[in-house]
Structure formats: C-alpha cells, structure tokens
Amino acid sequence: MKPKVAWQVGRFDSWAGAQRLLFGRMYEDVEIEHEAFQGKGRVFCIASAGDTAIRLAGEHEVVACDINPVQLAYAERRASGSPAEMGAAERVMSLARTLLPLAGWRVSVLREFLALSNVTEQIFFWRNHLDTWRFRAGFDALMSRPILRVMYAAQFLSFLPPSFGAVLRKRLEKGFARHSNASNPYARALLLGEGCESPPPRAGNIRFVMADAASWLESCPCRCFDAFSLSNILDGAESAYRSRLLRAVRRAGTKEAIVILRSFAEPPEALNGNHADHDRSSLWGIVEVRRTHIL
Ligand SMILES: C[S@@+](CC[C@H](N)C(=O)[O-])C[C@H]1O[C@@H](n2cnc3c(N)ncnc32)[C@H](O)[C@@H]1O
Incomplete structure (x- = not known):
C-alpha cells in the first residue's frame, strides 16, 4: 500500500515538480532527545537536516530515515562535514x-x-x-x-x-x-537566521535510509530499536497513517523503548507527557515523550 504522506512530494507548495531541500537545519531541540534517550542503544530518527541524527550519533547507533531523497542526501553530506545550505x-x-x-x-x-x-x-x-x-x-x-x-x-x-x-x-x-x-x-x-552551521560530523555511526518511516519499520526485525525520534511527520498525514506508524513503532521497539513526536497543533487538554515548553525552539504545541508500549 502506498503511504499517504504529504511530505512525500518533497515540496511545501502543491505544484508538480522535483523534490527540494526543505530544511537547511532543524528547529527541534535535540537536547530533549539527548536527555530522554540516556542509557538507550539503537535509535531510529527522521533525518530532516541531520541535526538530531548527528547529535545522537555521539552516544547511539542511529538509523536516519527520510522520504525525501534530496533531504536525505543533504543530511548525509552534513554528517560528513559539509557546510549547511539554505532550504x-x-x-x-x-x-x-x-x-x-x-x-x-x-x-x-x-x-x-x-x-x-x-x-x-x-x-x-x-x-x-x-x-x-x-x-x-x-x-x-x-x-x-x-x-x-x-x-x-x-x-x-x-x-x-x-x-x-x-x-x-x-x-x-x-x-x-x-x-x-x-x-x-x-x-x-x-x-x-544565524547559528545554522553544521554540528561536528559523525557519519560513522549513522545509517541513512531513503524510505517512508512506517514502511521501513514494518520491514525490520521486531524489538530492534530502543528509541524513536519522529519529528512532526504526523502533521499532515492521514489518520490511517498515524495508526500504521504507531503500530510499526510498537513492533520495532524494545519493551522500554521511548518515542518522541512533535506537532504544530495545540495540545489536547488531557495530554500528559507534553514537553513542548522544554523545547528551546518554542515553536511546538506538542512534544510528546512516551514509552512506545502505551502509544
Ligand atoms: C516532518 S519534516 C519537519 C521538519 C522538522 N520539524 C525540522 O525542524 O527539521 C522533517 C522531515 O521528515 C520527512 N518525512 C516526513 N514524513 C516522512 C515519512 N513518513 N517517512 C520518512 N520521512 C518523512 C520530510 O521529508 C522531512 O525531511
């Protein structure tokens, strides 16, 4: 089944055309992941501009996945020390x-x-x-x-x-x-618009994967990741895709695995575990930090 993911076209606009570099850097405070994933082993993250993968690769084995090949190639270049570009x-x-x-x-x-x-x-x-x-x-x-x-x-x-x-x-x-x-x-x-320089390169500990996150996680062995950083990939995705991704995360996660999901949406009143206020980018309505088994 083809995933219905808005990000798949690699463009913000609705014009037909080649996929583009959308993000020259990330606007997600990676220190939230860094702290939440202490003591964890393998991490699955969304590649985006590579900042999360590069920061976490100092202490974890990282799989960085992106559905947009232009974005993935850029993250890989940055992890090898290439300078930041504008997206x-x-x-x-x-x-x-x-x-x-x-x-x-x-x-x-x-x-x-x-x-x-x-x-x-x-x-x-x-x-x-x-x-x-x-x-x-x-x-x-x-x-x-x-x-x-x-x-x-x-x-x-x-x-x-x-x-x-x-x-x-x-x-x-x-x-x-x-x-x-x-x-x-x-x-x-x-x-x-400053401070966008690339973090120190860490290509060695990162495997870059061009794929839809749910499809790729469905294809990997059960219980092979200890942590997931999923950016805000569910913003703009259909609800069926949300269920499918969370199922794939539960399956691919170890018993104590942690998942972090962001959203621009406003948080529902009863949301526990919202770390949006801790994110120094201050852009997010929701930064959920959860154990995967209670997803
Ligand atoms: C969700 S966007 C948001 C950017 C992010 N908030 C930041 O600050 O960098 C990040 C990346 O997710 C990728 N992406 C979106 N949906 C995806 C999916 N289902 N599987 C894999 N990558 C996806 C996009 O191509 C994009 O490069």
Missing part, C-alpha cells in the same frame, strides 16, 4: 525577516535581546521593545491562512490551530520567559 524553510524565513524593519525590529535591537541571559530581563525587553502592535499585526497577517496558502499546500495547514499567528506568538513569549537567549541557538536561528 525552502530558511528562504521563507529570510523573506519574512526582510519585513521586520516595518515592525520596528532592527538587527541591533535583536542582537541586544539575544545577548540577554536573564529571563526576567528578556520578558521585560520583549514586551517593551519587540512585542509591538505593528509586530503583532504583521506577524498575524503573515501567519494567516490566505498568506500561508500561497507558499504551503493545504495538507501542511490542516493541523494548524485557528489564529495561528497569535498562538505562535504566545509560544515564543513563553519560550523567552523560560530559556536564556544567550545560550539558545534556536532563538538566534529564528530571529536572525
């Missing part, structure tokens, strides 16, 4: 950043903000210099469905909460209230 996500963000002066955001002010390490000072600075009505209006307009629809196919928007701009601003503010800017590479990447 479609970075191009969109870079275009959005050209509008920042309209909101009164100057690079010198952003640098001053990013140099702070005291979260109380950060929130004071955010509220007094950055969270202006012009920023709020502009950001919410950029994150509105009609504008996002110009760049993203419908499947990539279906899971976003209503008033996504306001929701995302709230997540960012929570992040600035919790994580020190000075030591937060994700804040620098989002606000200035």
Whole structure:
C-alpha cells in the first residue's frame, strides 16, 4: 500500500515538480532527545537536516530515515562535514525577516535581546521593545491562512490551530520567559537566521535510509530499536497513517523503548507527557515523550 504522506512530494507548495531541500537545519531541540534517550542503544530518527541524527550519533547507533531523497542526501553530506545550505524553510524565513524593519525590529535591537541571559530581563525587553502592535499585526497577517496558502499546500495547514499567528506568538513569549537567549541557538536561528552551521560530523555511526518511516519499520526485525525520534511527520498525514506508524513503532521497539513526536497543533487538554515548553525552539504545541508500549 502506498503511504499517504504529504511530505512525500518533497515540496511545501502543491505544484508538480522535483523534490527540494526543505530544511537547511532543524528547529527541534535535540537536547530533549539527548536527555530522554540516556542509557538507550539503537535509535531510529527522521533525518530532516541531520541535526538530531548527528547529535545522537555521539552516544547511539542511529538509523536516519527520510522520504525525501534530496533531504536525505543533504543530511548525509552534513554528517560528513559539509557546510549547511539554505532550504525552502530558511528562504521563507529570510523573506519574512526582510519585513521586520516595518515592525520596528532592527538587527541591533535583536542582537541586544539575544545577548540577554536573564529571563526576567528578556520578558521585560520583549514586551517593551519587540512585542509591538505593528509586530503583532504583521506577524498575524503573515501567519494567516490566505498568506500561508500561497507558499504551503493545504495538507501542511490542516493541523494548524485557528489564529495561528497569535498562538505562535504566545509560544515564543513563553519560550523567552523560560530559556536564556544567550545560550539558545534556536532563538538566534529564528530571529536572525544565524547559528545554522553544521554540528561536528559523525557519519560513522549513522545509517541513512531513503524510505517512508512506517514502511521501513514494518520491514525490520521486531524489538530492534530502543528509541524513536519522529519529528512532526504526523502533521499532515492521514489518520490511517498515524495508526500504521504507531503500530510499526510498537513492533520495532524494545519493551522500554521511548518515542518522541512533535506537532504544530495545540495540545489536547488531557495530554500528559507534553514537553513542548522544554523545547528551546518554542515553536511546538506538542512534544510528546512516551514509552512506545502505551502509544
Ligand atoms: C516532518 S519534516 C519537519 C521538519 C522538522 N520539524 C525540522 O525542524 O527539521 C522533517 C522531515 O521528515 C520527512 N518525512 C516526513 N514524513 C516522512 C515519512 N513518513 N517517512 C520518512 N520521512 C518523512 C520530510 O521529508 C522531512 O525531511
């Protein structure tokens, strides 16, 4: 059966054409995986731009899988020490950043903000210099469905909460209230597009696999992975695919295996084990860290 996965076409838009490099770096805080997978052995992860695989390969044997061959080849190059490149996500963000002066955001002010390490000072600075009505209006307009629809196919928007701009601003503010800017590479990447250099190469401990995650996990021996980092691959996937992937993860995981799944969606009220607030990228509504047997 062919997987119904929005990411399979390797493009954000709905135009026919070649698969593209979508992510030049990852916006998922790999320290969550690093901590949750302590003492674990083999890890299955989504390759994306390679940051998670490369960081985890220091302590684990890693299989890095991606359905987009262009993205997989890039992750493999980075793991061998090649420099970072810009993907479609970075191009969109870079275009959005050209509008920042309209909101009164100057690079010198952003640098001053990013140099702070005291979260109380950060929130004071955010509220007094950055969270202006012009920023709020502009950001919410950029994150509105009609504008996002110009760049993203419908499947990539279906899971976003209503008033996504306001929701995302709230997540960012929570992040600035919790994580020190000075030591937060994700804040620098989002606000200035900097800090995207490749991590130290670790190709030796990573096996790169071009496949759909569910199909590949179904084909591997039972109980062969101790941990799974699945990015947000279920955002935009059909519900049948969700069930299939989670079944494949349960089968391929050892008894005590851990799975980490992210989503841009807002968390349901009763969600236990949500680590979204711990993720220094501050973008996620859900970062689930679970034992695979309770999936
Ligand atoms: C889900 S996207 C999101 C990017 C991510 N949040 C980040 O910060 O890098 C990450 C990667 O997952 C890959 N992907 C999506 N669905 C997949 C699937 N079913 N199997 C394997 N890879 C998949 C995409 O091709 C993409 O390279």
